[in-house]
Amino acid sequence: MTPTTKTRAALTTAALSACALTALTALTACSGSGAADGADKATSPSPTRQTSPAERLAQLMVTPAEVGGHAVEKPSGDYTFARSTHEVTVDKADCAPLAYAMHQLPLGAPQADLTRVVQGDTTDAPLTYVTLTAYGPGGAQSALAGLEKAVGACGAGFTAKSKNDSSTYTSVAAEQPTARAGDGTVAFKATTTVQGVTHTLHAEAVRAGDVMAVYFSVNGMAMLQNRPSDAEPAPAVVNAQNARLR
Template identity: 35%
Template sequence: MKRSSGARLCATAALGALSLTLLTACSDEGSDDSKESTGSSSSSSAPAAKARTAAELEKLLLAQGDVKGYKVASADDTLPKSKSDVKADKAECAPLAYAMSGLAPGETEANASNTVTQDAAGTSSKAPKDVSEADIESAFKVDMTFVGLSSYDGDGAEKALKAVSDGVKACSGGFGIAAQGEKQKITKVAEGKASGTGDESVAFSVGSDMDGQGTATFNTEVVRVSNTVATYYTVNFANLETGKAAEIPTAVIEGQAAKLK
């Protein structure tokens, strides 16, 4: 992938938290032939707790220093602000599109999100004119994970996980997404190997058409901890050329799960 001189500015600004705008420029979502999904699947025997508010979820998101080697940033400028900004051309695929966008995969208004990016040390303080080609390559070789939290009344969290699991099967042949003014063609959806974190977890990968320049692959995992659901969607810009999917960092999943317990 050729990068113009403007990439120097983008790389410098993006080292702390690479933007979705940059991702869109390279193409968006993606797929893989990952192995089977599902982690632990259990139903809570205790009475369902009342859903947490969006403000409470904001406080439960990973913060700077919670996960060593990663930088945490607000998702205000990178992720869609509401479900109205994300449209799937098949209703059964909407929960997958939402999970990949840091939005609630189920029916709730309680939602919060941020980005957790692998720390690319040594270049974020450089002026644009001092950023070398090697610095730019390093900036693109980091994993960036979009983390979303949502909370539900009653059995809403269980229903959200089921909607994702059902969507993985129903949407295996692909679907279309329109988000923030950009259209994206998902060519394939496959079950993935879930981490087994929390009370229940589902993983999937998607193959994303790169405007006729091949297919990129991306992984997503959805984890339920009691009545709160966490979604993780990881990208690595350097991998866009290879089609190889970035793995969702275990440290990020475990760190976020620990804050939800």
């Protein structure tokens, strides 16, 4: 990572603490009736509109009430590592899923994805990112398998680059998830060094049918202040979101 990373971490943290997410409302289907020319003609209701993958993810995203009242916010788009997987290059191709998971980018071949971030109890607490992704048949299972394979293949670390920044991870290791949930889970930790200070980052993914949730945590304030950090996804956030996927 470069000094640009530190600047982006500070600005992102400041931006996140300033905004609040508008509560998501449930989508309702429209109904209608046919013209009645006589008592003997039946009324035909209009077909119910299908919920799109993006709308479904919005309905599944965890709410502030479920995470202790903390804001569930849209991350600032001004200082993101990359806006799509096409903007990311990895020195070891097998490690690409890890780079995507740690930069809130969808894995595999998604139909839709949605990311929100939850701040901890204080402004210098780690941030927990939640990325929900919807897939077609078999897509979520394939994406989770690809992530698990990457964890096993990239123990020695890797470097990911975008037009905005560069991130080098010195090690990757599998670990136990916060809780076994859904139809499969994968969890890992990665270490990175910023200006000589080591930071440990944690991520985990949970698949429930054709939807996957990826959790990632980082302590941007610790990086800014050159303090070592070991940021784990908040269990309250992980457990609440997992419950909504069932």
